[in-house]
Amino acid sequence: MPSAIEIDNLTKDYAVxxxxxxxxxxxxxxxxxxEQGEIFGFLGPNGAGKSTTLKLLMGLIFPTAGxxxxxxxxxxxxxxxxxxxxxxxxxxxxxxxTARELLDYFARFFGFSGPERAQRVSAxxxxxxxxxxxxxxxxxxxxxxxxxxxxxxxxxxxxxxxxLDEPMSGLDPIGRREVRDIILELKRQGRTVFFSxxxxxxxxxxxxxxxxxxGGKLQGIGSPERIVSVKVQGMEIxxxxxxxxxxxxxxxxxxxxIGDRWRIEVPEAGLYAALDDLRTxxxxxxxxxxxxxxxxxxxxxxxxxxxxxxxA
Amino acid sequence: xxxxxxxxxxxxREAVRDRVLYNLIFFALLMIGAAVLVGQISIGIEREVILSxxxxxxxxxxxxxxxxxxxxxVYKEMDRRTLYAVLSKPVRRSEFLLGKFAGLVxxxxxxxxxxxxxxxxxxAYVERxxxxxxxxxxxxxxxxxxxxxxxxxxxxxxxxFSSPLLSIVFTLGIYVAGVFAPDLRQLGEVSGSRAIGSxxxxxxxxxxxxxxxxxxxxxxxxxxxxxxxVAQNTLYAALYIAxxxxxxxxxxxxxxxx
Amino acid sequence: MRSVNPIVAALxxxxxxxxxxxxxxxxxxxxxTVAAEREELLLRSPALVKRLSLGxxxxxxxxxxxxxxxxxxxxxxxxxxxxxxxxxxxxxxTQLDPQLLPAYRFGAIFLAEKAPRGAGRADLAVxxxxxxxAANPGxxxxxxxxxxxxxxxxxxxxNAADAYYRGSRVPGAREWTKAMAARIGEQGGSRPISQLxxxxxxxxxxxxxxxxxxxxxxxxxxxxxxxxxxxxxxADFAQRNGRMPLSLSDLVTAGLLPGLPLDPAGFPxxxxxxxxxxxxxxxxxVSTTLRP
Numbered sequence: 001m002p003s004a005i006e007i008d009n010l011t012k013d014y015a016v017x018x019x020x021x022x023x024x025x026x027x028x029x030x031x032x033x034x035e036q037g038e039i040f041g042f043l044g045p046n047g048a049g050k051s052t053t054l055k056l057l058m059g060l061i062f063p064t065a066g067x068x069x070x071x072x073x074x075x076x077x078x079x080x081x082x083x084x085x086x087x088x089x090x091x092x093x094x095x096x097x098t099a100r101e102l103l104d105y106f107a108r109f110f111g112f113s114g115p116e117r118a119q120r121v122s123a124x125x126x127x128x129x130x131x132x133x134x135x136x137x138x139x140x141x142x143x144x145x146x147x148x149x150x151x152x153x154x155x156x157x158x159x160x161x162x163x164l165d166e167p168m169s170g171l172d173p174i175g176r177r178e179v180r181d182i183i184l185e186l187k188r189q190g191r192t193v194f195f196s197x198x199x200x201x202x203x204x205x206x207x208x209x210x211x212x213x214x215g216g217k218l219q220g221i222g223s224p225e226r227i228v229s230v231k232v233q234g235m236e237i238x239x240x241x242x243x244x245x246x247x248x249x250x251x252x253x254x255x256x257x258i259g260d261r262w263r264i265e266v267p268e269a270g271l272y273a274a275l276d277d278l279r280t281x282x283x284x285x286x287x288x289x290x291x292x293x294x295x296x297x298x299x300x301x302x303x304x305x306x307x308x309x310x311x312a
Numbered sequence: 313x314x315x316x317x318x319x320x321x322x323x324x325r326e327a328v329r330d331r332v333l334y335n336l337i338f339f340a341l342l343m344i345g346a347a348v349l350v351g352q353i354s355i356g357i358e359r360e361v362i363l364s365x366x367x368x369x370x371x372x373x374x375x376x377x378x379x380x381x382x383x384x385x386v387y388k389e390m391d392r393r394t395l396y397a398v399l400s401k402p403v404r405r406s407e408f409l410l411g412k413f414a415g416l417v418x419x420x421x422x423x424x425x426x427x428x429x430x431x432x433x434x435x436a437y438v439e440r441x442x443x444x445x446x447x448x449x450x451x452x453x454x455x456x457x458x459x460x461x462x463x464x465x466x467x468x469x470x471x472x473f474s475s476p477l478l479s480i481v482f483t484l485g486i487y488v489a490g491v492f493a494p495d496l497r498q499l500g501e502v503s504g505s506r507a508i509g510s511x512x513x514x515x516x517x518x519x520x521x522x523x524x525x526x527x528x529x530x531x532x533x534x535x536x537x538x539x540x541x542v543a544q545n546t547l548y549a550a551l552y553i554a555x556x557x558x559x560x561x562x563x564x565x566x567x568x569x570x
Numbered sequence: 571m572r573s574v575n576p577i578v579a580a581l582x583x584x585x586x587x588x589x590x591x592x593x594x595x596x597x598x599x600x601x602x603t604v605a606a607e608r609e610e611l612l613l614r615s616p617a618l619v620k621r622l623s624l625g626x627x628x629x630x631x632x633x634x635x636x637x638x639x640x641x642x643x644x645x646x647x648x649x650x651x652x653x654x655x656x657x658x659x660x661x662x663x664t665q666l667d668p669q670l671l672p673a674y675r676f677g678a679i680f681l682a683e684k685a686p687r688g689a690g691r692a693d694l695a696v697x698x699x700x701x702x703x704a705a706n707p708g709x710x711x712x713x714x715x716x717x718x719x720x721x722x723x724x725x726x727x728x729n730a731a732d733a734y735y736r737g738s739r740v741p742g743a744r745e746w747t748k749a750m751a752a753r754i755g756e757q758g759g760s761r762p763i764s765q766l767x768x769x770x771x772x773x774x775x776x777x778x779x780x781x782x783x784x785x786x787x788x789x790x791x792x793x794x795x796x797x798x799x800x801x802x803x804x805a806d807f808a809q810r811n812g813r814m815p816l817s818l819s820d821l822v823t824a825g826l827l828p829g830l831p832l833d834p835a836g837f838p839x840x841x842x843x844x845x846x847x848x849x850x851x852x853x854x855x856v857s858t859t860l861r862p
Contacts, residue, residue, distance in 0.1 A: 058400050061568040078404050086400035092393050094322070096329040108318045109401040153397055163400075353636055355777050356672035364628040371626070491625045522625065529628045533669045 002072030004161045004192035005034040005057070009066035012052050026052045028216040029066065034194055034209075036071075036160070039187050041203035041224075042196040043299075044213035050196035051089055053213070054165050058086050071160060082110060085154035089165040089196075091146055095139035099130055099149050102138060103156055110157045124152040129178060143170035151179065155186070162186060164195035168202055180206060200299065212299070220298075235271045237264045238286040239278050248277045265291065315403040316411040323415020324422075327381065332419065335373055339427050342369055347434040358438050363532040366431035367452055371528070373427075374420055374460045375487070381419075382467025383479035385412045390569055399569075406561040413468055413557060420460045428453045445534030451542060452531035458549040459525040463487060465556040466520070472564045490522040520552055613658035616665035623666065631667030634659055638673070642680055642779065646687075653689035657681055660698060668705035671712070672777065674698060678715040679771075679780055682723040687783065692723040711774075713737025714747055718767055721754060731755035746770065765791050789834040790857050796831065796839065797847040797860055803827060804845050814845050 010030040015021040027049040034040045044050050055061045057068055059075050073080040093102050103121040112120065125131045128148040138146065147170045154162055167183075168176045183193050183206055197203055203210050204224045211221040239262050241247065247255055247262060251274060255264045262283075266274045271288070278285060327333070346365050350358045386409065389395040398408065428450065435449075436442050466486055470479035489496075493516045500513030524545055527537050612619055623630040638659035645653055660677040664670055680688040681695035699716045706712060717733035720726040734751035737743055746766075753763055765788065772784035800818070803826050807815045811824070818841050821827045830838050837853035849860050 055396075055569070058396070060396060060399060062566070078402050081400060081402040084400065086397065088393065088396040088400075090393075091397065093397065094326065094394055096326055105318070105322055106397065106401060109315055109403055111314070150397070353640075355639055355779075356775075357632060357635065357670070360628070360670075361632050364626075364632055368626045368629045488624065492621070495621070526625050528626070529667060529669065532628050535669075 001036055002069075003033050004036045004038065004071060005032075005040075005194060006069045007032050007053075007057075007066070008068065010053065010056060010063055010068055011065040012049075012056060012061065013064040026216055027056070030213070030218055031066075032211055032218065032221055034192060036192050037187065037190050038208045039183060039193045039206050040195075041207035041210035042194065042213065043198065043200065043203055043210050044196075045198060045299075048213040049216040050198075050213055051165055052216075054086075054089075054163055054196060057163065082157070083160040085157065085159040085162045087147075087150045087154040087162075087164045087167055090143075090169070091150035093138050093146065093149065093153075096137060098135045098137055099125065099141070099145075099152075100134045102149065103153055106153045107156055112157075120156055124156045127182065128152045129175075144172060144175055147171055148175070151182065155182070159191070161192040161194065164193065166197055167195050168197065168199060176202070233291045234265050234267050236287075236289050236291050237266065237271075237274060237278070238262070238288075239264065239283040240286060241281065241283050245282050247283075248281050251277055261286065313407065315407045316414060319398075319403070319408055319411020320414035320418060323385070323412050324418050327416070327419040332377065332381065333423060333426075335377070336423065336426055336430075339369055339373060340430055343430050343434040347437045350438060359435065359534075360532045362431070362435050362438050363446075363449055364528055366427070366434065367449065367456070367528045367531060370424055370427045370431070370453060371456045371459070374424055374456060375463060377423065378416070378420060378460045378463040379467050379480055379483050379487075381416055382464045383471050383474075383476045383483060385416060385468050386471040386564065387474070387476055387479070390567075393570070395569060405565045409468070409472075409561055409564050410557065413465060416464050416468075417461050420464065421457060424453060424457055424460070443534075448527070448534060448537055449531040451537045452527040454542070455525040455527045455545060458545055459522055462520055462522075462549055462553055462556075465553045465560070469556050469560040469563070472560050472567065486519065487522060490520040492523075493519050493521040494523050521548075524548065613655060613662055616662050619662060620666060627666040631663045631670050631673075634663040634666065635670055635673050638663060639676070639779070642676075649686065651685035653680070653685075656689050657691060657694045657698075664698065664702065664705075668702070671702070671706065671709060674702035674712055675715055675775070676777065676780065678719050679783060682719055683783070687786075692719065695719055695723070708740060708742075710737045710740035710743035710747065713740065713743075714750075717747075717750070717754075718771070721759065721767065722764065725759060727754050727758040761791055761795060765795075786856065789855050792834045793849065793855050793857055794859055796833065800831060800839060800847045801845070804841070804847070808845070815841065817841050 007030050010027055011025070012027040013023040013025050016024040030049075030053060042050050042053065052061070056063050057070065057075055059078075068075050070080055071083055094105075097105065100121055103124055104117060107117045107121060122131075122134075125134045128151050130145055130148050130152075133141065133145060138149065141149065147167070151164070151167065154164065164183075167179050171179060180202070183195070186193050207224060209221065209223050212219040240260060241262065246252075247264075251264050251266075254266060255262045257263075264274065264278075275285065275288075343362075343366060346362055350361050389398070395408075399405065431449065432442060432446065435446060439446075463483065467479060467483045470482050474482065496512050496519070497516035500509045500511075500516060503509035503512060524541075529535075530537050619630065619634075620627055638656060641655055641659060642653065657677075660673050660681070663673045664677075677698040678695050681698065682688060682690070682692040684690040696716070696719060699712060699719060703709070703712045703716065713733050714737045717730045717737060720730035720733055724730075731751045731754040734747050734754065738745075738748035738751060750763070750767070757763065768784050768787045768791065772781055772788065775781060775784075803821055804815060807821055807824055807826060815821055815824075818827070818830060818839060822830060832838055833849060833853055833855055835853050835855050837850035837855075840848045840850055842848040847860065849855055849857065
């Protein structure tokens with residue numbers, strides 16, 4: 001079975017500047033493989049090259065170097081597009097069409113018969129929750145509703161691989177939950193989902209693997225847990241102090257107050273000593289937990305080490 | 313290849329929803345006004361006036377439509393990024409382009425056909441019925457349509473890489489130059505300088521010769537238009553349009569979208 | 571900030587536009603000469619106008635033809651005897667559309683007619699017609715118009731007969747052209763021929779100006795014809811009674827005439843001193859012989 005996506009040294013330079021064209025490297029030698037049936041997250045801050053990668057994969061722009069294959073076929077192969085779906089970032093569709101008309105228009109490219117087309121379109125409208133607005137012109141749609149239409153047109157032909165560029169953008173929490181459910185359902189059906197996002201919580205929740213892109217370069221790739229070190233950073237104690245009592249001095253330095261409670265971070269070795277001090281102080285211990293770094297921490301650490309990418 | 317009619321039909325739908333066909337109201341008013349007034353102000357040439365006014369209006373209004381819609385055909389989709397979702401479907405860029413072209417030509421054809429009906433109605437009113445000689449007007453309209461298709465192709469070419477304003481200027485410039493192609497050829501023949509002469513002559517052949525598509529005088533005077541000319545103009549238009557579309561496809565296929 | 575009341579806005583806008591009207595009149599008057607000069611320039615450059623028409627010459631020709639007719643009409647109404655622009659206008663129209671037949675006929679008549687009825691330039695008319703014939707070799711009527719021009723305005727009977735003859739050779743020509751060629755060839759100019767030709771012209775055109783003109787000429791010819799007959803009666807009376815009649819009523823009294831004769835315009839003829847027949851001063855008929 002061919003890999004869903006194979007990217008090999010994909011590079012994209014842009015010529016920036018009017019007279020002296022200095023090349024700006026938006027993507028630098030990206031190499032990765034996504035297997036079929038994976039949910040793959042493509043992470044990075046704004047301007048990291050995530051959208052550039054997706055546009056290269058869709059054939060909207062052409063690489064300066066490198067190549068990529070989807071389901072074993074080259075990215076220039078238009079027939080391969082039968083098996084893929086794409087949700088662009090901030091989708092904009094023909095605003096003079098209704099949602100139903102737009103989906104019907106796109107459905108035509110796949111050669112479905114008239115009745116099958118109508119049935120798929122209705123099913124999609126319902127799946128993304130815009131049945132009531134199906135016959136309203138898209139120019140009247142909110143951003144969230146357009147996002148749903150975009151998702152619908154990406155999956156209406158039941159593609160093997162689905163590419164989503166910031167699928168949660170513009171959606172309220174309910175909408176985001178619905179999109180998450182759709183992505184999970186796609187995985188259950190054996191489809192591959194490749195989505196880019198800068199919301200790390202979604203990636204942590206959904207993805208089998210993630211790749212982190214900063215400044216056009218791949219910084220790391222693996223499952224969300226593996227990408228951050230599993231090394232436990234310390235212990236966290238949540239405690240309450242009765243009125244009038246104060247925290248022991250050596251603990252106070254490591255403590256943050258949260259309402260009535262104190263959060264105290266101590267190294268693993270010093271856990272029991274800290275607990276003793278709290279007992280002496282008359283504190284009531286609420287919880288003791290491990291402190292593990294999150295993807296966010298990993299991210300900020302990465303960004304701290306990197307110069308901020310400067311795109312116009 | 314089956315994708316071309318899909319894109320064409322949607323392009324047609326867009327034009328209709330953009331209320332482009334409302335220009336027909338203006339044309340209808342023009343023809344009604346002309347039919348009513350022509351007896352008063354033009355002596356002895358009522359038929360000629362209706363026909364030349366109607367055919368001129370069909371030509372000019374069609375030209376405006378071809379240019380102004382044509383220059384946005386691809387540019388608008390690239391600029392607004394509606395193209396992103398479409399190109400992720402199983403459709404080649406060249407097919408998309410041909411579909412856009414076909415859609416606008418279809419719109420122009422429908423528009424022109426309706427105008428022709430209006431023209432013949434006005435003529436029938438003024439002449440108290442139609443005669444056989446009036447059929448040449450339909451041939452003249454066909455020539456106008458060929459011309460419009462060619463202008464559409466040129467506008468489409470510019471649409472692939474140039475902003476609408478510049479594209480309008482270039483397309484209209486080429487149109488005007490094409491109208492004066494015979495003069496350019498004459499200049500090439502009589503020019504003192506060999507270099508300028510050859511350049512002028514070469515240019516007069518390279519530029520699309522829109523002068524050949526003008527049969528308004530013949531239709532207005534009810535003169536027959538030779539079948540050979542119809543065949544030649546059709547072939548000329550087909551070849552030139554094909555050339556322009558090939559160039560457009562080449563440009564568009566290599567273009568990095570924003 | 572309150573939004574502007576639409577009624578107030580509309581009235582204000584209307585008032586502002588109304589205020590521009592007197593200003594526009596002033597500006598219009600001032601630019602009149604400039605516009606007239608530019609017009610003059612355009613009219614004398616058919617090639618330029620052709621370029622400016624951008625391929626729509628037929629319509630431009632019709633516009634200039636219409637303006638030519640209106641120019642003529644407005645000059646007649648203003649009793650202005652100058653028709654300077656008529657030639658250039660007709661020239662322009664026919665250069666833009668060489669098949670504009672009515673323009674050639676109009677020019678043939680009104681370019682050649684002397685003031686106040688026309689520009690008095692028979693030479694321009696001949697040139698115009700010749701160009702028309704060259705562009706429309708299948709139109710016999712243009713030859714006939716040329717023949718008439720030579721016959722009536724230029725009194726050139728040889729060329730007239732020749733033109734009628736060549737016209738008769740064009741397929742579809744009417745028989746009378748051949749007959750006319752023969753008659754003019756034999757007789758030169760005569761009143762019956764003139765009456766025939768003017769009648770033919772009157773019958774064959776729908777142009778109101780041309781018909782009116784033809785009618786005037788026919789009336790003149792009829793009046794001159796009547797005058798000749800009446801002169802014979804006067805001579806007859808003089809012979810019988812040894813003296814000239816004092817007025818035409820004498821002829822009626824003498825039984826020579828059934829009643830007081832009226833000219834084609836409906837006014838009575840008069841007897842002028844010396845026994846000549848004259849037209850009533852109020853009669854609109856134009857005649858150099860009857861009203862020197």
